[in-house]
Amino acid sequence: MTTPTARLAELGLSLPPVAAPVAAYVPATVSCGHIFTSGQLPSVSGELIARGKVGAEVAPEAAVDAARVAALNALAAAASVAGGLDQIGRIVKVTVFVASAPDFTGQPAVANGASELLVAVFGDAGQHVRSAVGVASLPLDAPVEVELTVEPLGVTW
Incomplete structure (x- = not known):
């Protein structure tokens, strides 16, 4: 069985360090058997990969890439409280905000x-x-922001 960590590596990716909050919040928390992430921006090494409105300063194709980076950052935040990426059992909900x-x-x-x-x-x-x-x-003129709700392994209903 291939793990999420192995699949991520097959894609040529790895989890980045969890982004430091830019205000008064935590990157992720656990409640009621789920992990909730704060909105994550498309940053690499602390720098946004794009700025501006999608459909104006940011091309839609570049925004798709930005959403992917933001999702990777959100996975890092979720994994940080789950005990690692392989401790995430499933993705429940994704919210993507697009500055349009x-x-x-x-x-x-x-x-x-x-x-x-x-x-x-x-x-x-x-x-x-x-x-x-x-x-x-x-925030910060980012084109996208992604937040996740995930279910850690071992949660049964």
Whole structure:
């Protein structure tokens, strides 16, 4: 059985360090048998990979990549409280906020950057419910922000 860590490596990726909060919050917490992450931005080594509104300063294709990076950051936050990536049993919900130009309506396609990464890493356990929300702006002028709700291994209902 291939683990999420092995699948991530097969994709040429690894979990980044958990991003330091930019305000008064924690990156992830556990409650009621689930892990909830704070919104994660598309940053690498503390720097945003893109800035601006999707459909204006940021091309939709670049926003898809940004959503993927933000999802990887959210996985790092979730793994930090789960005891590692392989202790995440399934992805429950993904919310993707897209800083959008007024006429941009492609938020679901942008959110696919996050969703497709999660399915690639977790297989069927990566299938999730999702919201893709267009917003006027995001912190630090980020084009996307991703938050996750995940279920750790061993949780049964």
